Amino acid sequence: MDTTLSQTVGTTDHGHGPAKGLGRWFFTTNHKDIGTLYLWFSLLMFLTGGCMALMIRAELFQPGLQLVRPEFFNQMTTMHGLIMVFGAVMPAFVGLANWMVPMMVGAPDMALPRMNNWSFWILPFAFSLMLSTLFMEGGGPNFGWTFYAPLSTTYAPPSVTFFIFAVHMMGVSSIMGAINIIATILNLRAPGMTMMKLPLFVWTWLITAFLLIAVMPVLAGVVTMMLMDIHFGTSFFNAAGGGDPVLFQHVFWFFGHPEVYIMILPAFGIVSEIIPTFARKRLFGYASMVYATSSIALLSFLVWAHHMFAVGMPLAGELFFMFATMLIAVPTGVKVFNWVATMYHGSMTFETPMLFALSFVVLFTIGGFSGLMLAIAPADFQYHDTYFVVAHFHYVLVPGAIFSIMAGAYYWLPKWTGHMYNESLGKAHFWLSFVGVNITFFPMHFLGLAGMPRRIPDYALQFADFNAVASTGAFIFGLSQLLFVYNIISCIRGGERATDQVWEGSHGLEWTLPSPVPYHTFSQPPVIK
């Protein structure tokens, strides 16, 4: 009886709010609640991984071993990388997708809401398992976030098995999240929302989701092979048993290179939303942005061995991967040119999201330049596994991925909470982060070129000065994130009321909804002209 009624009345019946108490969060199938859970989880992991980074930088402030022993240092570099990649950056993007994708395509929720709940709730268990290894006998994983065999198999601490299961769980969560996003975008678009009308954030996430589905099983495969080597006597990666340690690297980087694009494509999407809003001008080259993103994604499957120029590949292999890698600069360049062309003859204002987005463009491009240098195989022999690489990937990940997440958070917070965040505090957070990031990571270029290898707990005296500078910057950057946390919390608690459109130049379905967004939105599909 009830069912017939609600079917005839349509969606008006669904105006009920969230459940009461903790159950709301455990059992929720609401995309906004799950988005919120993902974002808080990611913030927590960002702060955890950040503390590990600060421990690393504190030890490296001066030559000599002061605070930690080398074995613990190795656990910190490993955990810092794993937590930031799988715990901070990826869940943050999934959280933003959960919140924004249904609202941007005019859908009432994600396509598979129960699976959505599950894909989030796996994560706290996966990361508890992984973090618990730090307290196990022999310590946690100490072989770097790239866990090259045989250091991660024959020579690994016993806790590696827990690490493998944690990675399996993260993979399951990511695959389910990706399936959900694809299903939502392909099936739940409002009538009239054609593919080439999708906001770029939705487009970049659609492509990212396909990358995730393609490569997370590869990661699961490689850790399973490790598990077999460790416990079941196989020799996939053990040369003494006829295996091949280099095979590990090929499989790992076949996952790993698309993985780095998984961490940057949604960032491109966020920035492509923010720059037009604050330039009050339509995004330049929408179609070419879509094509560029797709070509970056396709090329990402053909460049994995540029992480392995020093393993002794044959000349033809080196050349192929060098050329393919250089080619990625073309679509990436197109994106940067499009952003600059969007700003050109716009009418710009510089609120916090725009400041983060602009510094994304500049600093990500600097990371791109060092990436281009690294692509040149003969020169890469001098850069490989030095701090130059550390500088490169932190430039694309911190002021790249993480700045875009912060930009997105400030951009959409008023929509989520119904309050404006504190703009001066936001700007202070931006400038401290901007200065901190550059003081931390710019000197690392010099350290690497001058010959400092990465992942060392102690270093020769000629590297002392720039290390002290980098450590100082790291503490500036790290502590300034407390402003971010404070700003978010105070924005949730109150503040100036946000209008529905929030920003003068904002366009798109999400800005037609009230601020704060009601618990259920687009129960009836919007009309798209």
Add this chain to the structure above:
Amino acid sequence: MIKRVWLLPWIGSLVSLPAAAAWDVNITPGATAISREVYDLHMTIFWICVAIGVVVFGVMFWSIIHHRKSRGAEARNFHENTAVEILWTLIPFVILIAMAIPATATLIKMYDNTDADIDIQVTGYQWKWRYQYLGQDIDFFSSLTTPNEQIDNEAPKGENYLLEVDHPLVLPVGKKIRFLFTANDVIHSWWVPDLAVKKDAIPGFINESWAIPEESGIYRGQCTELCGRGHGFMPIVVEVKPQAEFEQWLADTREATVAQAASATEEWSLEQLIEHGEQVYNTTCAACHQATGQGIPGAFPALAGSPVALGDIDAHINIVLHGKAGTAMQAFGAQLNAVDLAAVITYERNAWGNDTGDSVSPQRITELQQ
């Protein structure tokens, strides 16, 4: 490149460091024709990136300054231009081809491993290097000599802190040296920036690379692949000498090997063994088992009071000679000579309260090795 002079006084007030402090910002042009070519390639690419950066950021900042709302800028309504978009796809493509050509040429040269004058096998061990001059009867290990007191800040750090070894790799000037890289346990990577050689040393694989050092001198490098707790403590020192001096060194080294073999048949007193054994222990064993013999709980077992060091002598010798499968304990029988082995085992049985009074003779080691 950029000199960050403005940072100097600020940092100076933050930390006071030894005089060896330096602000090196670039890779070395190095000591070989290839390393100079790589340096030139690096600088070319760097300046191309700078040029692109100046143009892109120039337009961007010009827009930020002039096209801001506070200056009354009104947004224009253009959002695509096929000609411009094709142009800025093609121009980068052409620039990339221009970069790829010299890079390919250099890479082809670097891959020409033929016609070497000397072949040296380089083997990575946790955490030292082994150099074998193939066909020359020369085979030795090269380990870090920086004392633990310096690492633990209990003594002032020396000039070549963490970049000094007991036995450097010695090479002649002007000869083509071919390196054959492999590893005994995990993956290591052998890097000497001045030779522009960086190659992974992988267990079960042999990798090749080569260099023709053009000037005498001492060149330092480090392991560049994470290989465990001692990764930061296995430097590489290369001493390049004129041909005559190199040959003298070859002769001296061979002679020393013979003398060492002879000493294995001599009588050694307990005190002599313990004294020599302490040195061997500190360079070979202390990285894992620690100078205190306490090991690292959960990772490396303690030797002080351990059943192995206090129990059956032959069982103790057996573990040291052949290692322990499935653990990080290596087979030192192939790495150390009989005197070193006898001395270090004797030391382990008499240090840190392990007062067994046992003495192991080099002859006993030789016997068990046969």
